[in-house]
Amino acid sequence: MKLTQTSSQQKQTVDFFDSVAVEYDNKYRSKDAFYSYFFWQRIFEATADIDFHEKAILDVGCGTGQLYNFLNSRIKDIDYSGSDISQNMLIQSKIPANCQYAGNLYQLDFRGKLFDIVFMLGVSTYMTKEEWNANLSKINSILKPGGKFIVSFTNKNSFDYKMRMLGQVPARFFKKDNKVIGRKFVIHSYSLTEIEQNLDGFKIDQVKWLNQTIFPFNKIFPVLSVKIADKINRNSKGRILETMSSDFLVFTTKL
Numbered sequence: 001m002k003l004t005q006t007s008s009q010q011k012q013t014v015d016f017f018d019s020v021a022v023e024y025d026n027k028y029r030s031k032d033a034f035y036s037y038f039f040w041q042r043i044f045e046a047t048a049d050i051d052f053h054e055k056a057i058l059d060v061g062c063g064t065g066q067l068y069n070f071l072n073s074r075i076k077d078i079d080y081s082g083s084d085i086s087q088n089m090l091i092q093s094k095i096p097a098n099c100q101y102a103g104n105l106y107q108l109d110f111r112g113k114l115f116d117i118v119f120m121l122g123v124s125t126y127m128t129k130e131e132w133n134a135n136l137s138k139i140n141s142i143l144k145p146g147g148k149f150i151v152s153f154t155n156k157n158s159f160d161y162k163m164r165m166l167g168q169v170p171a172r173f174f175k176k177d178n179k180v181i182g183r184k185f186v187i188h189s190y191s192l193t194e195i196e197q198n199l200d201g202f203k204i205d206q207v208k209w210l211n212q213t214i215f216p217f218n219k220i221f222p223v224l225s226v227k228i229a230d231k232i233n234r235n236s237k238g239r240i241l242e243t244m245s246s247d248f249l250v251f252t253t254k255l
């Protein structure tokens with residue numbers, strides 16, 4: 001599917017990330033136990049157990065390049081490319097200029113380069129269904145046979161998501177432009193079942209459940225929330241783990 005117009009929703013997403021770009025890395029460096037847990041858990045879990053040796057990596061929605069920094073400090077001669085729709089986020093990154101791609105993935109030209117692994121972390125939440133479909137089909141076309149696509153989603157069935165949606169109404173009265181919770185744009189959440197039905201051309205190898213904290217307790221009691229989350233993560237499974245997890249990571253292989 002080829003989209004010719006940038007959706008108005010995407011324009012709001014670009015404006016939002018352009019406006020928070022300078023501050024964004026503070027979340028990774030934050031001494032706030034919740035932020036540190038939330039951002040680093042996603043990177044650790046997405047990259048654990050993956051052999052990066054001589055692999056060409058594409059990071060869609062790379063933001064300020066935290067995945068690049070993480071992998072670059074561990075992999076010799078890294079072959080990494082990052083794309084993002086927010087120019088300001090890319091400007092803040094340490095990704096070499098010739099490895100940065102600004103714009104919608106489905107419109108980018110990689111001049112025949114194929115990738116072994118494509119990451120999309122914390123990004124699907126901001127895509128319309130049409131953008132997701134267009135990007136998924138592009139990823140299929142730029143992955144090598146048997147290549148891996150690793151993607152995270154906001155979990156529609158989680159307590160955290162339901163609480164955040166409830167928090168939306170009062171938050172809009174006190175809206176600050178640089179806070180996702182009070183933002184104007186729509187966020188897209190999914191159940192695992194919906195994702196299983198919307199991954200044409202890929203097979204799911206593994207699912208990991210992320211962030212077992214719940215809004216607003218994770219903001220009010222960050223240290224306690226993270227401690228409890230760790231216990232939930234280690235001791236629960238099935239439906240309970242799913243309901244307690246705000247996000248999930250899906251590991252797939254191109255068919």
Ligand SMILES: C[S@@+](CC[C@H](N)C(=O)[O-])C[C@H]1O[C@@H](n2cnc3c(N)ncnc32)[C@H](O)[C@@H]1O
Pocket residue numbers: 013014017060061062063064065066067083084085086089103104105120121122123126127131
């Ligand atoms: C929450 S940040 C995550 C950044 C990075 N992946 C990380 O884990 O730190 C979301 C990023 O996705 C980008 N983004 C949002 N929608 C996008 C789209 N349709 N295509 C590419 N990037 C997008 C935003 O500009 C932003 O940089």
